Amino acid sequence: MDIIIQALINGLLTGSYYGLAALGLTIVFGVIKVINFAHGSLLMVGMFAAYWMVRLTGWHPYAALIVVVPLLFLFGYALQGILIKPILEGQRDVREPTEVIIVTTGVWYILDNLALMIFGAEYRVVQTSISGQIFMLGDYIFPKAQLYGLITTAVTAGLVLWFLKYTRTGMSIRAASLDRDAASLMGINQYRVYNIAFGIGAMIAGIVGCVLIPFYYVFPTVGVIFDVKCFIIVVLGGLGSIPGALAGGVIVGLIESTFSQYMTSTWTELIVYVVFLAVLFIRPAGLFGEKRDW
Amino acid sequence: MALLEINNVSKHFGGLKAVDQVSMSIEKGQIYGLIGPNGAGKSTLFNCVAGTYGPTLGAIIYSGKDITGWKPWDICKLGIARTFQIVKPFQTKTVLYNTMVGAFIRTSNRSEAEDRSMEVLKSFKLADKAHTLAKNLTIADRKRLEVARAMATEPEMLLLDECMAGLRPNEVDQTLDEIRLIRDRGITIFMIEHIMRAIMSVSDRITVIQFGRKIMDGTPQEVAKDERVIKAYLGESYAAA
Amino acid sequence: MNTGIQKRKTIDTTLKVLLVLFVFTVPLWVTSPTTLQILIFLFLYAYLTTTWNLVGGFAGVLPLGHSAYVGIGAYTSTVLFISYGVSPWIGMWAGGLIAAIVGIIIGIPTLKLRGAYFALSTMAFGEGVRVLVENTMQLGPFNINGPRGICVPLIPGNNIAAFQFLSKVPYYYIILVMLCVVLFITWYISRIRPGYYLAAGGEEPEAAQSLGVNVAKYKVWAMGLSCFLTALGGTFLAQLALYFYPKQILGLDFSFELAFIALIGGRGTIAGPVVGALILRPVSELTRIYLSAVLPGLHLVIFGLVLILVMLYQPKGLVGPLEKLYNWFLNKVSGTEKEVRT
Numbered sequence: 074m075d076i077i078i079q080a081l082i083n084g085l086l087t088g089s090y091y092g093l094a095a096l097g098l099t100i101v102f103g104v105i106k107v108i109n110f111a112h113g114s115l116l117m118v119g120m121f122a123a124y125w126m127v128r129l130t131g132w133h134p135y136a137a138l139i140v141v142v143p144l145l146f147l148f149g150y151a152l153q154g155i156l157i158k159p160i161l162e163g164q165r166d167v168r169e170p171t172e173v174i175i176v177t178t179g180v181w182y183i184l185d186n187l188a189l190m191i192f193g194a195e196y197r198v199v200q201t202s203i204s205g206q207i208f209m210l211g212d213y214i215f216p217k218a219q220l221y222g223l224i225t226t227a228v229t230a231g232l233v234l235w236f237l238k239y240t241r242t243g244m245s246i247r248a249a250s251l252d253r254d255a256a257s258l259m260g261i262n263q264y265r266v267y268n269i270a271f272g273i274g275a276m277i278a279g280i281v282g283c284v285l286i287p288f289y290y291v292f293p294t295v296g297v298i299f300d301v302k303c304f305i306i307v308v309l310g311g312l313g314s315i316p317g318a319l320a321g322g323v324i325v326g327l328i329e330s331t332f333s334q335y336m337t338s339t340w341t342e343l344i345v346y347v348v349f350l351a352v353l354f355i356r357p358a359g360l361f362g363e364k365r366d367w
Numbered sequence: 368m369a370l371l372e373i374n375n376v377s378k379h380f381g382g383l384k385a386v387d388q389v390s391m392s393i394e395k396g397q398i399y400g401l402i403g404p405n406g407a408g409k410s411t412l413f414n415c416v417a418g419t420y421g422p423t424l425g426a427i428i429y430s431g432k433d434i435t436g437w438k439p440w441d442i443c444k445l446g447i448a449r450t451f452q453i454v455k456p457f458q459t460k461t462v463l464y465n466t467m468v469g470a471f472i473r474t475s476n477r478s479e480a481e482d483r484s485m486e487v488l489k490s491f492k493l494a495d496k497a498h499t500l501a502k503n504l505t506i507a508d509r510k511r512l513e514v515a516r517a518m519a520t521e522p523e524m525l526l527l528d529e530c531m532a533g534l535r536p537n538e539v540d541q542t543l544d545e546i547r548l549i550r551d552r553g554i555t556i557f558m559i560e561h562i563m564r565a566i567m568s569v570s571d572r573i574t575v576i577q578f579g580r581k582i583m584d585g586t587p588q589e590v591a592k593d594e595r596v597i598k599a600y601l602g603e604s605y606a607a608a
Numbered sequence: 609m610n611t612g613i614q615k616r617k618t619i620d621t622t623l624k625v626l627l628v629l630f631v632f633t634v635p636l637w638v639t640s641p642t643t644l645q646i647l648i649f650l651f652l653y654a655y656l657t658t659t660w661n662l663v664g665g666f667a668g669v670l671p672l673g674h675s676a677y678v679g680i681g682a683y684t685s686t687v688l689f690i691s692y693g694v695s696p697w698i699g700m701w702a703g704g705l706i707a708a709i710v711g712i713i714i715g716i717p718t719l720k721l722r723g724a725y726f727a728l729s730t731m732a733f734g735e736g737v738r739v740l741v742e743n744t745m746q747l748g749p750f751n752i753n754g755p756r757g758i759c760v761p762l763i764p765g766n767n768i769a770a771f772q773f774l775s776k777v778p779y780y781y782i783i784l785v786m787l788c789v790v791l792f793i794t795w796y797i798s799r800i801r802p803g804y805y806l807a808a809g810g811e812e813p814e815a816a817q818s819l820g821v822n823v824a825k826y827k828v829w830a831m832g833l834s835c836f837l838t839a840l841g842g843t844f845l846a847q848l849a850l851y852f853y854p855k856q857i858l859g860l861d862f863s864f865e866l867a868f869i870a871l872i873g874g875r876g877t878i879a880g881p882v883v884g885a886l887i888l889r890p891v892s893e894l895t896r897i898y899l900s901a902v903l904p905g906l907h908l909v910i911f912g913l914v915l916i917l918v919m920l921y922q923p924k925g926l927v928g929p930l931e932k933l934y935n936w937f938l939n940k941v942s943g944t945e946k947e948v949r950t
């Protein structure tokens with residue numbers, strides 16, 4: 074029993090930062106209706122930035138947020154403004170410009186391989202002030218770094234929701250996500266809204282990077298692992314749905330942690346795929362997705 | 368017996384009753400108009416007839432067959448063709464290609480589909496643009512292609528959703544002539560139109576809806592005189608159009 | 609005036625006939641096995657991207673897990689050969705059939721939804737297949753050897769029934785014929801009703817539906833056909849390489865490569881994927897060979913840049929501008945600039 078509860082705790086902790094990573098992806102999709110394939114690479118950039126901050130200054134890994142958050146927001150903002158906007162403009166009549174997937178994959182290749190050229194292929198790990206520390210609640214173990222991750226997820230998700238609901242910019246983002254044309258008729262600068270949405274998505278990827286630093290290896294292709302996970306999570310939860318992303322993340326985290334009690338981790342990975350396929354057949358649009366949608 | 372009968376059809380989007388218990392019946396060979404202010408639920412009603420949405424409540428009977436909830440492609444095969452208010456041409460394809468997609472419903476033979484399409488294009492004065500890409504057409508031609516493509520499916524009934532919006536007055540007159548010609552070939556027409564002058568002159572009968580509900584139906588003269596209709600259209604009045 | 613057009617036509621036809629003759633006589637004067645091997649791989653890529661294009665191009669969706677079907681083809685024919693001595697010529701049809709069924713099953717729920725669902729689902733499915741194979745030593749009666757992959761048992765000498773030859777020449781002709789067949793299939797489909805319906809449904813699903821097209825149904829069939837033909841290529845790859853393992857043949861990189869070659873060449877056109885393979889394969893091989901020694905990763909940075917630039921400036925692929933160039937050349941030599949607009 075204890076083992077199971079501990080596994081559930083671990084699953085929740087892992088699932089929370091999965092969910093946070095997926096949240097960034099789903100927000101971009103929700104507004105622009107495109108998938109950012111460079112999402113994992115942005116996460117990798119965030120990780121490297123945090124890694125070097127900690128290595129060079131010895132500060133708390135979360136101090137890196139001060140740099141990573143604005144850096145990645147601007148990066149995402151510029152990425153959408155420079156590379157994706159021209160495609161959206163050129164393909165105004167296309168429902169879903171798949172070209173964006175390809176362009177962002179190009180960005181993925183460039184970022185991952187630049188990292189490879191600069192930092193080399195080795196797996197790096199940095200000793201932070203919270204690495205390896207635990208917090209006990211009764212008999213149950215909460216690794217501090219992951220507990221902070223859970224809190225960060227909750228705070229970030231809360232802030233994002235608040236921003237979307239109560240700020241002017243947030244409201245225009247939501248309007249644009251409902252109807253591109255109508256929003257621009259209402260005088261919303263569609264592309265600025267897209268830039269901001271993309272910036273937020275990238276920023277969230279960066280935050281996940283900081284969360285991961287105390288307990289995860291950094292290497293140039295680390296993003297690919299998270300890309301595939303995030304894709305599964307957002308499809309599972311329903312593309313564009315914020316609760317879907319969070320719930321999907323926790324589901325994947327729970328599957329991994331509970332099944333790993335009984336089998337090797339590669340097999341738990343397989344279970345995730347099986348559950349994913351099962352959901353695809355039972356609820357193709359995901360747990361929180363719209364049912365009828367092209 | 369009426370060709371198309373709409374019996375108490377409702378369509379709800381969440382809490383919004385976009386169409387609320389609307390009934391009407393359209394006789395074969397009629398030109399039947401559907402009018403109402405913006406957001407009244409006209410396009411939604413069309414979408415229910417054409418199978419884009421299943422109605423939340425009510426039934427749609429075509430030629431005595433209950434077609435409620437049928438898929439759009441089956442409805443089209445049955446003989447109801449429709450156009451979209453926001454035209455949806457296959458942009459990267461030629462005009463001929465666009466109409467051939469429609470013509471393929473009655474034949475699987477390519478050259479036959481091509482011949483039929485060319486005939487349709489001729490009757491819509493688009494033949495000389497047959498090899499132009501749809502994205503390079505003017506707005507008026509796009510609207511015309513939308514109708515031509517629907518006609519290529521050789522329908523018994525044609526649903527036209529604001530096929531004259533955005534056209535110049537002389538283009539509107541031309542489209543009206545085309546509509547009458549289609550009717551003269553025995554095709555029943557069910558059309559939505561905001562241009563009062565146009566719809567009043569061409570329709571045999573008109574239904575008016577507002578906030579999803581049917582206000583009245585009658586001949587164009589009856590509709591034009593009706594208090595409720597004038598109220599519904601205050602500010603967008605028939606006299607001014 | 610007419611003579612110019614006549615001349616243009618003659619030159620056009622002559623060039624095309626020469627090209628076909630050239631391609632079919634290469635082994636007569638190219639004897640180096642290495643060169644032939646390179647050409648064989650080039651055609652194999654052209655073949656696989658063309659089969660990808662059947663669903664990725666014409667149906668207007670983005671499958672990102674096609675390596676799974678290459679793998680299904682390779683594994684099926686090989687395990688049948690090892691376990692029961694079934695000739696790969698027969699095994700390849702079994703592989704094709706399995707791939708088609710799997711592709712259809714994956715397509716049914718996903719092809720009804722927004723394209724992003726399909727892209728992500730196919731990608732996740734491809735990864736799932738790889739993880740499954742890497743973790744399975746024994747699949748029912750078949751030994752598939754997990755991550756280490758399997759070897760096709762060597763049969764001494766040339767053996768047509770075993771699909772094994774000492775010389776590269778038979779492989780060259782087999783893949784060339786396979787390529788010609790899929791090109792013909794693509795061309796044929798583009799001219800019949802299903803081809804029109806696929807293209808229409810890919811571009812404007814709602815409009816296509818209202819014109820009588822059951823869009824999802826046609827997409828699912830295209831997926832099945834594409835997966836079937838892709839798996840045949842998988843068997844060819846297995847027989848050519850005689851050894852394969854999951855990371856290579858079922859890898860994400862391979863799936864992406866197939867998709868991107870077709871996209872850069874020109875999706876939805878007949879020649880596009882072939883053009884993409886002919887341009888991109890040599891470029892990516894050469895940059896990989898020469899640049900990765902200098903700076904590992906540089907060639908992929910360049911590849912990423914190429915992807916971005918093509919999508920920004922030639923989103924319909926390179927086949928369009930090349931066609932223009934060719935027409936310009938034809939007009940130039942036959943003096944028909946005025947008559948033939950391009």
Ligand SMILES: Nc1ncnc2c1ncn2[C@@H]1O[C@H](COP(=O)(O)OP(=O)(O)OP(=O)(O)O)[C@@H](O)[C@H]1O
Pocket residue numbers: 380383385403404405406407408409410411412452
């Ligand atoms: N798919 C949908 N989901 C939610 N609400 C919808 C949907 N389609 C239409 N509506 C709403 O239903 C109402 C009726 O819309 P509809 O398009 O049928 O109006 P209309 O009479 O055609 O107006 P117009 O003259 O502007 O074309 C509107 O309030 C609209 O916002």
Ligand SMILES: [Mg+2]
Pocket residue numbers: 409410411452
């Ligand atoms: Mg409308």
